[in-house]
């Protein structure tokens with residue numbers, strides 16, 4: 001510790017720093033401030049650009065309104081509870097779709113990770129499904145299930161499940177063989193080995209797959225709600241659709257901001273956070 | 289090994305060897321790149337013995353240890369291990385990063401179906417044995433390298449195996465820490481009566497720890513020589529007897545390495 005005490009400003013400010021290492025207070029404050037400032041700045045710049053385009057007179061204001069009337073409209077929709085009720089319908093669909101996709105994707109992933117035969121058979125197909133725009137499933141979905149919840153769910157699940165399966169398979173591939181070997185010598189075999197050693201070791205990669213699955217399912221869901229809108233279910237997609245029908249540009253943009261915000265929020269607050277917690281607990285990321 | 293009979297007399301060689309190896313060979317790879325890692329190894333390890341496998345890097349020490357551990361199958365030859373699956377420790381602690389130290393040590397107990405109460409008791413015992421009782425709730429990444437190896441040792445001991453296999457477990461640690469862990473390993477070995485097979489490329493380490501040192505030659509890996517160590521325990525790594533033996537082992541290793549390259553040229 002003697003070398004760390006060289007040139008102290010004051011003994012009490014140096015001593016805790018020497019032990020706390022990277023947890024030094026001033027540094028972490030400035031880092032978290034930078035973490036907030038940069039995205040806020042980006043939003044401000046985007047809003048400014050938007051306003052500039054409106055001022056340039058490229059389109060009349062009833063086609064492309066500026067950020068202020070749109071934000072005012074957004075606040076109105078939030079205050080009146082419209083956003084909450086639409087989000088409830090859409091997020092319930094998203095949750096159901098993600099749950100089904102997680103079940104299917106995980107089962108597929110486990111089979112592919114455990115059996116090289118299944119893996120050979122399915123990996124090309126699943127990679128193809130992953131790149132296929134899920135909107136292209138809608139005609140078939142509508143043919144099979146008519147214009148209903150099932151059609152939307154069908155496409156959401158097809159959008160998300162392949163990413164979840166692929167994420168799990170690649171996470172299992174990257175499990176250090178030494179951990180598996182050690183697990184074996186301690187008596188873990190077969191399914192117990194998978195559940196107690198391989199799966200936990202692969203968990204961060206699996207969550208990354210879930211996160212990607214969410215991005216795909218959210219896109220599919222919006223496409224679905226735009227194509228299959230049920231009159232008695234005023235979802236976010238239905239709001240977008242009606243705003244366009246009524247040439248309500250302010251409403252349209254306000255609801256688009258809702259779509260964007262929910263996508264970001266779930267990505268960061270749910271999956272991003274889960275991933276970070278997992279990694280931090282294993283010493284792969286800084287703990288907060 | 290001496291065994292105490294009920295009539296009070298001691299008899300020798302009653303117990304079967306802990307590990308018996310006969311004509312064991314292992315070939316790695318295929319075609320042009322084929323390597324004969326082990327060629328006709330004969331080895332008998334007595335119960336409670338501390339055996340060191342000493343050899344240059346790449347001579348097949350890990351291959352032999354993996355075979356004894358049942359993690360790999362021999363190309364030919366016979367292998368018998370008394371008392372079930374041996375416990376294994378590697379240079380990397382290979383602790384499960386998602387579990388705490390205590391949960392890691394509890395893992396083999398759980399696999400063997402020990403009750404939660406029994407697990408708690410045994411984990412506490414073992415963590416005390418390796419001086420990690422204060423770190424039970426820590427995660428592996430929060431420990432130093434030496435503490436991680438101690439935790440891995442506790443986990444290996446939790447298996448209650450009769451044989452403990454160690455593949456250069458302290459090679460990545462600094463000399464001071466290694467010295468400390470040698471003392472602890474010796475103490476634990478004496479207390480538990482385990483059979484230890486300890487792989488190292490360090491002649492000093494072999495002289496410090498072993499009852500018997502098996503020196504392996506490279507390409508193909510064969511038993512080149514055998515040394516019995518008659519130095520009283522507990523030993524010190526800087527004791528004259530240990531240093532003298534380490535010197536002899538080093539000379540022998542050099543001869544073998546020179547001989548190997550002469551043979552290959």
Ligand SMILES: Nc1ncnc2c1ncn2[C@@H]1O[C@H](COP(=O)(O)OP(=O)(O)O)[C@@H](O)[C@H]1O
Nearest residue numbers: 316317323325344345346347348349350351352
């Ligand atoms: N899985 C493997 N495939 C091909 N060659 C291997 C494999 N494992 C080990 N070898 C080769 O076998 C020899 C012995 O390796 P190893 O047992 O790891 O030696 P040591 O542990 O003594 O350093 C080396 O030449 C190594 O390259």
Ligand SMILES: [Mg+2]
Nearest residue numbers: 349350351455
């Ligand atoms: Mg090795």
